[in-house]
Amino acid sequence: MMEVFEAFHLIRPFWLLAILPVVTLWYAIRPKDTRASETQNGVAPHLAAALEVGGGALRRIYPIDGVALLGILLASAAAGPTWSKLPNPLVAETAPLVVALKVTSSMETPDLAPSRLERAKYKILDLIEARAGARTALVAYAGTAHRVSPLTEDPKILRPLLQGLTPAVMPVDGDNAGNALQIALDILATAETPGAVLFALDDLNPADVDAMNARDEESPTPLVFLVAAPSGTNLPQLDKVQGATVVQITTDDSDLGAIERRVRSAHAAALAADDRLRWDDRGWWLAWPAALLCALWFRRGWTMRWVLALLTLSFIHTPTSARAGGWIDWFLTPDQQGRLAFEDKEFAEAGELFEDPLWKGYAKYKSGQYEEAIAIFARLDTAEAAFAQGMAEIKSRQYRPAVRSFETAQVRRPDFPEAARNREVAMAIVEYVETTREQSDTGEESGIGADDVVFDNEAARGAETQIEAPNEDAAPLTADQWIQSIDTDMGDFLRSRFLLDNAGDG
Structure with a gap:
């Protein structure tokens, strides 16, 4: 909420000057209460109050009050109040998120049934489902950190990979959250919009606090820590991480709500700092209370013929190119x-x-x-x-x-x-x-799409080959089926990948 107040401003503030003639008109037209002084002249105040007839009517709201308030609302709307920018429609409207999951033996402690690691996995999957359409990447770390999945919008790809993560697949024991952070930042560097990093852990190595605080000081990437430990667990080292949000894992979805609010807030702040984007004009919000005020003019005794005449003139001078979209065109x-x-x-x-x-x-x-x-x-x-x-x-x-x-x-x-x-x-x-x-002679003039089949016979030139065509009614494999079609166990697959990562780093 504080980000909204900090970013609030007017796109066209000069329109506020229109309030001055509105207030002047209101002051000039509104009836003045002059009877009180005349009545009280030479009469005791308590007797004057008893003798006065219709005194309450003098304090009633006059039609000019509604007109003045309407004018103030319209001038404020024309000034263009705003507190957020229009997102780029060519990129995702939600912030990318990299989840760094700690995969160590301590995470297998069963004090959070069925274990800290499994509970963290469930929460990550729920978060991905709640962020439908947003891109999420996955990093696993113990003594070393490894990229498990790049940014993707499909939770079906992440689910089997998460299920395959156990301490047994990690090549080196330990707790290297600093390395995981660097991989996460590298992933976010490829995204079109600023994102955040979520650590799911039960503890943080104090030696990694400096690495966490070494982020870009001008525009630090938001860090969120999901503590997968029993309620009341004290991790003082997390308080030393600058700008971090610590969320305790819960049995309901309140922890997910806190994470999503922090990510959205960081994304909105990043958009507000992007000079390439335009501010979102929210002046039209004031059209609804203005419409309610107009409805009061149908009340008996509230008709102001000169206001209706002005409105009629404004409609006469409306450009003929305006769309005929009905009543909504009056306000938007x-x-x-x-x-x-x-x-x-x-x-x-x-x-x-x-x-x-x-x-x-x-x-x-x-x-x-x-x-x-x-x-x-x-x-x-x-x-x-x-x-x-x-x-x-x-x-x-x-x-x-x-x-x-x-x-x-x-x-x-x-x-x-x-x-x-x-x-x-x-x-x-x-x-x-x-x-x-x-x-190949199977190319198309317009290019080869993702659904086209290309046969490359470079390795066996001239040799006869046989390709077994699928049934006509065969459906393409889903992401889950494709992952399950891998001959090796997912854990073995991930362990092999991580060992290759370590060999490449060496």
């Missing part, structure tokens, strides 16, 4: 309506509502109308538009044009790491497609 602009539809994931509707060309293109892109989005972005001359055009071209398999679009984005804004990275990805796709076409 087309872009505000488009924003509401965008937040409700109604991207096709948002694409029709938006007048802002950049957001119209974003909505078209999100709804899968890539050609329309490309046409819109091509007419804009900003780096963001060129970047978005490249993304739409990638989706429509126009890889070479995508490379040019990302290059244009870099020219328009040299400090654009996302464009540079996507350009490299697009160039790699182009190279792969061209190489595959040279080696």
Whole structure:
């Protein structure tokens, strides 16, 4: 909540000057109570109060009071109150999270049934499910730390990997949380948006406190510690980690709520510090109390003909190009309506509502109308538009044009790491497609998609090969089925991976 107050400001503060004529008009028109002085002249105050008729009516609310309050609300709305920025619609709207799980013999203590490690796994899975659509990565550590999974939105990929993590698969005993933090930071460095690191542990080696505090001082990555130990366990070393949030594991979901609130808060703060994003104008929120005030004008005795005349004139001078969307057009602009539809994931509707060309293109892109989005972005001359055009071209398999679009984005804004990275990805796709076409006659003119089959017979040139085709009704393997199809046990698979990691480091 404090982040909201710190970020609160007005986008167009000069509109507050409109409050001055509103207050002046209110003061000039509102009836004055002059009878009291006339009545009390020469009469005792208590007798004057008894003789006065209709005194309560003098203190009632007049129609001009409602008009003045309406004017103040509208001026405040026009000033553009805001406390958060519009997220980039081309990237995930939630912060990426790296979970670092401690996998040691101490985590197998059964004081948290069935064990500390298993309880931590359950909580991690519940957290991933609660963060549906957000990307999560997994790191395991003991004496050494290892990347288990990159950032992914699919909990089905993480579930079998989590289940395979036991102390037996870790190649070195110990407690090296500092190494796990470095791997987590490296993973987050590849994400488009700032993220956070969650440690699930039962204790922290005091020697790792300095490593935790050595994060970037200007923009430190938020750390959250989920303590997988019985309630009341005291870990004083966690209090020495600067800017960390400590959450005690619970039997309900309150611990997950605390973690998610901290991650969301950090994500909102990071967006507010990003100068490339626009502020989210929340002035339309004030339209609803303004509408309720307008409803009071239907009360008998409250009709103010001169106000109705002004409203009539304003409707007469409304541009003829305005949409006829019904009563909602009285309170929300087309872009505000488009924003509401965008937040409700109604991207096709948002694409029709938006007048802002950049957001119209974003909505078209999100709804899968890539050609329309490309046409819109091509007419804009900003780096963001060129970047978005490249993304739409990638989706429509126009890889070479995508490379040019990302290059244009870099020219328009040299400090654009996302464009540079996507350009490299697009160039790699182009190279792969061209190489595959040279080696196989199954390539397509529009490129080779994820569902295309390519036969590479380079190793057995001229030899007859037999491929057993699947049944026509065969369904593709799910992530769980694919993991289960591995011949070795998941624990053996992970242990082999971790041993190779250690051999590579050596």
